[in-house]
């Protein structure tokens with residue numbers, strides 16, 4: 019890959035690579051944009067087939083973090099770390115501490131947390147070598163499990179969409195079909211069930227299905243979820259599930275869920291728009307986790323503040339719906355605009371400050 023060319027294409031500020039033969043660590047940190055503050059994003063550990071694949075993931079994910087934090091109104095930029103390796107076989111305390119030393123070399127331009135392949139416990143090893151960590155367990159003074167606020171934010175986003183579609187934000191009696199019933203989905207479902215919505219779910223894990231049933235959620239087969247008659251389809255497992263093949267099968271008025279990168283390609287957002295299906299942009303409504311983690315930066319973590327900020331996803335979603343309506347553009351494009359406008363306006367202020 020021509021790295022500088024790719025960085026210019028995506029708008030990245032910095033990409034750093036690190037190799038530590040003693041521990042076997044090979045990793046990349048991509049800093050996309052620090053206009054709003056230090057870059058922040060989780061560390062992903064994955065057995066990438068090649069360095070190019072790892073670099074492409076770091077570039078894509080760090081750019082998405084810039085948009086997520088900007089749209090959420092956070093003073094954070096976008097960054098992401100990737101470690102090349104199998105988390106089940108290659109992860110050792112020494113490797114994680116070496117990663118911590120690497121993060122530390124950036125002097126706070128990048129704040130790390132957990133992502134696919136890394137856990138809160140791993141973060142404790144990273145934290146031995148650097149203070150530039152967020153999302154530590156509450157017993158260590160951190161903000162803890164991100165999925166609780168992520169679930170709340172998705173629920174708030176669903177309500178804003180409901181107000182737009184049905185003129186009333188109550189989800190009572192509405193049917194929500196959830197693809198995946200892991201941490202985020204189950205927290206979202208708690209709010210939905212409390213409001214007497216009907217929840218239908220699928221998962222590929224027996225434990226997740228058992229949990230769904232125990233909460234009174236109806237369970238369907240993994241592939242049947244797309245054809246399920248519902249008001250809201252909620253992707254809460256994988257990315258890329260909204261695509262040319264699945265859009266034809268959806269029988270809902272709203273797509274709103276927690277999974278990252280739900281649209282296989284940007285054009286899928288336009289297709290949903292043309293078909294009159296309201297799409298709640300994923301990075302906008304699943305921002306509760308980063309909002310929660312950001313609440314511990316520079317001040318003691320306060321769960322009430324974090325909750326209040328997460329609840330604002332309702333207004334942000336409503337603003338995106340209003341822009342989409344006014345400008346006759348998709349909600350996906352309207353959410354991008356929201357983030358881009360905030361970045362542009364803060365860049366202007368910085369320009370003035372620097373004279």
Ligand code: NAD
Pocket residue numbers: 164165166168197198199200201202203220221222223226240254255256257276277278304305307
């Ligand atoms: P999780 O691992 O707890 O849950 C994911 C669930 O999806 C698992 O139960 C898994 O068995 C299931 N699943 C996997 N493949 C499936 C398939 N083909 N069909 C049906 N179910 C399938 O993860 P999570 O933390 O709940 O995250 C869910 C999604 O939300 C991910 O895309 C994640 O990136 C995104 N997200 C999570 C957070 C957070 O705070 N945890 C924040 C933002 C975005």
